Amino acid sequence: MNANVAIQVLPSVQGDEEIVRVVDAVIDYIKSTGVNYYVGPCETAMEGDYEQLMEIVKQCQYIAIEAGAPSVMSYVKITYKPDGEKLTIERKTAKHHINDAAKMAKSA
Numbered sequence: 001m002n003a004n005v006a007i008q009v010l011p012s013v014q015g016d017e018e019i020v021r022v023v024d025a026v027i028d029y030i031k032s033t034g035v036n037y038y039v040g041p042c043e044t045a046m047e048g049d050y051e052q053l054m055e056i057v058k059q060c061q062y063i064a065i066e067a068g069a070p071s072v073m074s075y076v077k078i079t080y081k082p083d084g085e086k087l088t089i090e091r092k093t094a095k096h097h098i099n100d101a102a103k104m105a106k107s108a
């Protein structure tokens with residue numbers, strides 16, 4: 001792993017349900033790639049090989065269009081470090097999600 005990428009896909013469609021449908025198609029694609037990812041409320045973070053992640057970012061645009069968006073805007077954040085240890089998604093976020101399972105169980 002030599003890169004972390006976060007992508008926010010904003011399809012130009014009408015209505016919250018349609019936005020969610022198109023974004024879900026993009027997230028399903030990201031899941032299918034096999035990279036480690038984390039879906040947040042405003043973006044999806046991925047980690048892996050830089051070239052692979054850049055290809056995924058490119059394909060996300062096509063997936064949104066194929067899902068019915070006439071156009072799409074995406075915001076991408078990239079951390080690239082060819083040598084050395086990278087901060088993983090787990091290391092960056094785990095301490096903030098320690099009680100998530102307990103909260104979900106309470107609300108169910």
